Amino acid sequence: MPQKAPSVIDRYYTRWYKTDMKGKPCEDHCILQHSNRICVITLAESHPILQDGRTIKNITYQISDGCSRLKNKVSGKSKRGGQFLTEFAPLCRITCTDDVEYTVFSCIRGRLLEVNEAILKRPSLLLEKPSTEGYIAVILPKFEESKSITEGLLTRAQYEEVVSKRTNHQPDLC
Amino acid sequence: MIPLKDKDKPIIRKLLDAGCCARCILRFCCVAVQSAYRLSYEDICRELSAFVRDSEKEQTHDVTIQTQKDDPPQKKLKLENSQAGEHDTSAAATVTAECGRDTAGASVCVVCLGVLQDFCNHGFAKKVAEAVKAENYEIESLVLSVSLPAQLSVREHSCWLHIKKEVREKSMCLGKDDVIQVKEAFKWTLQTMVSKELRVPVLANSPFEVAVGFTHAETDADCHFLATTCSDCFKPTKNKLSVFTRMAVVKALEKISDDKFCRNFPCPPTKPSTECSPQDITCLHGSVFVAGRYNKFSRELPQTPWVIDGERRMEGSVEELIAAPLLSSFRAEGFNFSSSGREDVDVRTLGNGRPFAMELLNPHRSQFTKAEIRQLQEAINQSSDKIRVRDLQIVTREAMSRMKEGEEEKTKSYSALIWTQRSIEKKDLEFIENIKELTIDQKTPLRVLHRRPLAVRQRVIHSMSASLLDCHHFTLRLRTQAGTYIKEFVHGDFGRTKPNLCDLMQTETDILELDVESVDVDWPPAVPE
Ligand SMILES: [Zn+2]
Numbered sequence: 124m125p126q127k128a129p130s131v132i133d134r135y136y137t138r139w140y141k142t143d144m145k146g147k148p149c150e151d152h153c154i155l156q157h158s159n160r161i162c163v164i165t166l167a168e169s170h171p172i173l174q175d176g177r178t179i180k181n182i183t184y185q186i187s188d189g190c191s192r193l194k195n196k197v198s199g200k201s202k203r204g205g206q207f208l209t210e211f212a213p214l215c216r217i218t219c220t221d222d223v224e225y226t227v228f229s230c231i232r233g234r235l236l237e238v239n240e241a242i243l244k245r246p247s248l249l250l251e252k253p254s255t256e257g258y259i260a261v262i263l264p265k266f267e268e269s270k271s272i273t274e275g276l277l278t279r280a281q282y283e284e285v286v287s288k289r290t291n292h293q294p295d296l297c
Numbered sequence: 298m299i300p301l302k303d304k305d306k307p308i309i310r311k312l313l314d315a316g317c318c319a320r321c322i323l324r325f326c327c328v329a330v331q332s333a334y335r336l337s338y339e340d341i342c343r344e345l346s347a348f349v350r351d352s353e354k355e356q357t358h359d360v361t362i363q364t365q366k367d368d369p370p371q372k373k374l375k376l377e378n379s380q381a382g383e384h385d386t387s388a389a390a391t392v393t394a395e396c397g398r399d400t401a402g403a404s405v406c407v408v409c410l411g412v413l414q415d416f417c418n419h420g421f422a423k424k425v426a427e428a429v430k431a432e433n434y435e436i437e438s439l440v441l442s443v444s445l446p447a448q449l450s451v452r453e454h455s456c457w458l459h460i461k462k463e464v465r466e467k468s469m470c471l472g473k474d475d476v477i478q479v480k481e482a483f484k485w486t487l488q489t490m491v492s493k494e495l496r497v498p499v500l501a502n503s504p505f506e507v508a509v510g511f512t513h514a515e516t517d518a519d520c521h522f523l524a525t526t527c528s529d530c531f532k533p534t535k536n537k538l539s540v541f542t543r544m545a546v547v548k549a550l551e552k553i554s555d556d557k558f559c560r561n562f563p564c565p566p567t568k569p570s571t572e573c574s575p576q577d578i579t580c581l582h583g584s585v586f587v588a589g590r591y592n593k594f595s596r597e598l599p600q601t602p603w604v605i606d607g608e609r610r611m612e613g614s615v616e617e618l619i620a621a622p623l624l625s626s627f628r629a630e631g632f633n634f635s636s637s638g639r640e641d642v643d644v645r646t647l648g649n650g651r652p653f654a655m656e657l658l659n660p661h662r663s664q665f666t667k668a669e670i671r672q673l674q675e676a677i678n679q680s681s682d683k684i685r686v687r688d689l690q691i692v693t694r695e696a697m698s699r700m701k702e703g704e705e706e707k708t709k710s711y712s713a714l715i716w717t718q719r720s721i722e723k724k725d726l727e728f729i730e731n732i733k734e735l736t737i738d739q740k741t742p743l744r745v746l747h748r749r750p751l752a753v754r755q756r757v758i759h760s761m762s763a764s765l766l767d768c769h770h771f772t773l774r775l776r777t778q779a780g781t782y783i784k785e786f787v788h789g790d791f792g793r794t795k796p797n798l799c800d801l802m803q804t805e806t807d808i809l810e811l812d813v814e815s816v817d818v819d820w821p822p823a824v825p826e
């Protein structure tokens with residue numbers, strides 16, 4: 124009988140990380156890149172929201188008065204009409220019950236394909252399954268940029284090193 | 298022999314004057330008897346001159362029909378004409394008949410540019426037949442297609458206007474549509490000869506087409522005035538080398554007034570100094586379609602070649618394994634593979650197999666007995682143990698559509714090896730058999746989203762059954778609507794398929810192996826062993 128094989132993410136995705144997003148300590152993002160170049164943006168497990176005891180009060184994809192990621196629509200095979208995002212484009216804002224607000228960013232350049240409406244209905248999904256059902260958004264990088272978009276990101280090993288140094292040397296930062 | 302009427306005589310004289318060849322004269326006299334064109338060029342000339350000479354006895358026209366350059370004098374026919382010099386009947390009209398290779402100095406027909414003079418003979422037919430033989434086709438029939446330079450239509454129109462004046466004066470009823478087209482006259486003549494050379498009949502809807510083409514650089518500019526008079530007919534298109542396509546020229550000629558045409562183009566057309574050049578003779582046999590069902594026993598074999606960024610990711614494919622023996626037996630130039638749905642690289646297709654059809658392009662052999670097809674199936678099956686083919690048969694293009702129609706409504710049966718995170722017992726699986734006609738919403742799976750539109754599709758899982766293997770594994774059998782993504786139903790695809798097996802089982806589930814057990818499409822019909 125086969126042992127539990129690597130998970131779906133292990134099998135088909137490469138994990139990339141962006142730590143301390145926009146200089147904010149521990150606000151780590153995870154970018155799951157499928158072999159077909161599509162990227163799923165999630166919170167990294169070290170993100171402050173996922174640390175013990177936090178609960179979510181509100182999630183909004185309305186990132187400014189004029190811009191809501193919920194209004195994103197794509198059509199056809201070429202995904203016409205999707206909002207084009209750069210690395211620092213905000214995807215959503217999450218407020219915890221302690222009234223601290225966090226912004227989740229795109230981390231990569233690409234076309235926004237979809238956001239996760241399920242976490243609006245059930246914010247707890249984000250805490251329970253941050254790397255699967257609690258994803259933030261799906262982004263399609265340009266074909267010609269599918270390799271270069273990950274250049275500024277950390278690999279899983281680099282990320283683990285950053286996180287372990289953090290707990291060893293700067294435990295008070297997070 | 299050639300059905301000509303008295304009222305054709307003035308037309309014949311005018312065309313002789315203009316420099317028309319004998320077959321073009323028959324065309325403009327609307328002679329629709331195919332055998333007339335098949336006479337040798339000399340014989341047509343002889344008949345025409347005899348016909349005009351007869352009238353000469355009453356009218357004494359002065360017409361010389363020269364059947365061959367530097368012919369012995371007895372072949373030259375001189376016809377006296379009392380009306381000589383009157384009107385536009387010239388004192389001597391000459392038509393040069395070329396019945397062979399001796400074209401030097403002979404006058405080339407002003408209308409067909411030599412197509413009906415120098416290429417309607419056994420010599421050219423032999424050349425065409427040899428080109429076909431060189432390709433080594435096994436054929437049962439043939440059809441000829443001809444591509445003529447676009448300016449031929451301009452010259453035809455000019456000549457028609459030239460005799461139309463005459464025709465009106467004589468109040469004869471004759472329309473441009475009654476004139477036999479160069480293409481037709483050419484086919485009537487050459488096709489029969491080629492057919493005899495190759496010993497196969499001519500068939501209007503034959504799958505085997507021999508294409509003959511001509512160009513005539515000297516007169517290419519003939520069409521150019523039309524671009525200024527009918528500019529809207531000549532719009533540049535991406536894939537055409539010249540805007541002066543035959544279709545565009547014909548359309549422009551339909552629009553232009555007679556006056557305008559005559560102001561811009563000589564009536565009758567000027568005499569060319571060279572004849573048309575024949576282009577390469579090309580052969581094309583219509584596609585043959587072969588259908589069957591295949592099993593795929595490997596989890597490392599894609600259905601079609603798997604290429605990413607121009608690099609091959611895996612050796613071989615189902616379609617290549619099936620195609621290789623077919624290509625060599627049918628001696629085809631290529632193929633198009635299609636099937637009723639497809640499975641992923643790591644999915645096996647068991648049971649009766651998946652219906653497929655293979656279009657074989659330009660096959661050089663297309664007739665096979667049932668026994669030969671069975672041998673071919675055997676050859677495919679011997680070539681690899683990764684696949685197996687059954688029910689192999691030759692089908693029509695129309696029958697092939699049965700494979701695709703109603704594809705969405707068909708059901709497919711699968712068997713999957715499932716892992717569960719939570720430890721399970723037999724009773725944890727009992728509820729699965731009670732689930733009937735479960736509708737699920739599937740967003741386009743992330744794994745195919747890069748090449749398919751984003752949509753939510755409803756699919757129905759008709760029934761399921763489960764058998765426990767151990768506390769973390771069980772076999773799930775499903776009967777689903779075609780188009781259901783089974784892997785995503787099991788692992789949920791980031792919650793993008795709802796409900797999914799994780800929701801139903803209330804634990805994380807994953808799919809380790811998947812087999813297609815049956816594809817319920819009743820085509821192609823079974824072939825008895
Ligand atoms: Zn001619």
